[in-house]
Amino acid sequence: MTRVVAQGTFDLLHPGHVHYLEDAATYGDELHAIVARGANVTHKAKPILSDRQRRDMVAALAAVDEAHLGHTEDIFVPIEAIDPDVIVLGYDQHHDEDAIAAALANRGIDCRLERASGREPRHDDELLSTGDIIDRVLERRG
Numbered sequence: 647m648t649r650v651v652a653q654g655t656f657d658l659l660h661p662g663h664v665h666y667l668e669d670a671a672t673y674g675d676e677l678h679a680i681v682a683r684g685a686n687v688t689h690k691a692k693p694i695l696s697d698r699q700r701r702d703m704v705a706a707l708a709a710v711d712e713a714h715l716g717h718t719e720d721i722f723v724p725i726e727a728i729d730p731d732v733i734v735l736g737y738d739q740h741h742d743e744d745a746i747a748a749a750l751a752n753r754g755i756d757c758r759l760e761r762a763s764g765r766e767p768r769h770d771d772e773l774l775s776t777g778d779i780i781d782r783v784l785e786r787r788g
């Protein structure tokens with residue numbers, strides 16, 4: 647049984663999120679998704695939806711076997727509990743892969759890192775970014 651981890655904010659789900667999770671699932675038999683705590687989202691605007699609502703929506707996707715709320719302080723706590731064989735990073739996530747690999751090794755977690763592919767729009771006007779959806783809402787309803 648190969649366990650795979652994907653992770654992200656997953657606010658206002660869109661086809662790019664589905665693509666990422668479906669792609670990550672192909673790396674193993676069981677996909678665990680870790681949903682970032684809103685309190686930890688500091689690199690962009692805070693999510694609109696609550697931690698629990700984002701977790702529940704991700705859990706409802708067919709590609710996902712289990713969705714977990716992330717840890718509030720130490721991102722490696724859920725990883726230790728899940729004990730994955732593979733962590734699949736998103737195509738545009740700016741994580742330092744060497745630092746993650748070093749932290750995994752430090753904690754004795756034997757796990758490789760992979761990178762998911764991106765999804766291009768399949769039709770005119772397909773919105774593949776939470777930020778773009780929010781911009782559209784503000785433009786049309788603001």
Ligand SMILES: Cc1cc2nc3c(=O)[nH]c(=O)nc-3n(C[C@H](O)[C@H](O)[C@H](O)COP(=O)(O)O)c2cc1C
Nearest residue numbers: 653654655656680682683686716717721724739741
């Ligand atoms: C291996 C790994 C585990 C993570 N675990 C957590 C976690 O437990 N809690 C959390 O708040 N964020 C966690 N994160 C951070 C977020 O999932 C995410 O990387 C960050 O918010 C960027 O998300 P975005 O791609 O949605 O912008 C983890 C990131 C990585 C790479």
Ligand SMILES: Nc1ncnc2c1ncn2[C@@H]1O[C@H](COP(=O)(O)OP(=O)(O)OP(=O)(O)O)[C@@H](O)[C@H]1O
Nearest residue numbers: 654655656662666736737738764765774775776777
């Ligand atoms: N178009 C896409 N193709 C493939 N993966 C995507 C796409 N959009 C988002 N993802 C992946 O989904 C995961 C969660 O992404 P995130 O929650 O940051 O959504 P986002 O739409 O990129 O957000 P924002 O627009 O606020 O930057 C990340 O791993 C990201 O790489």
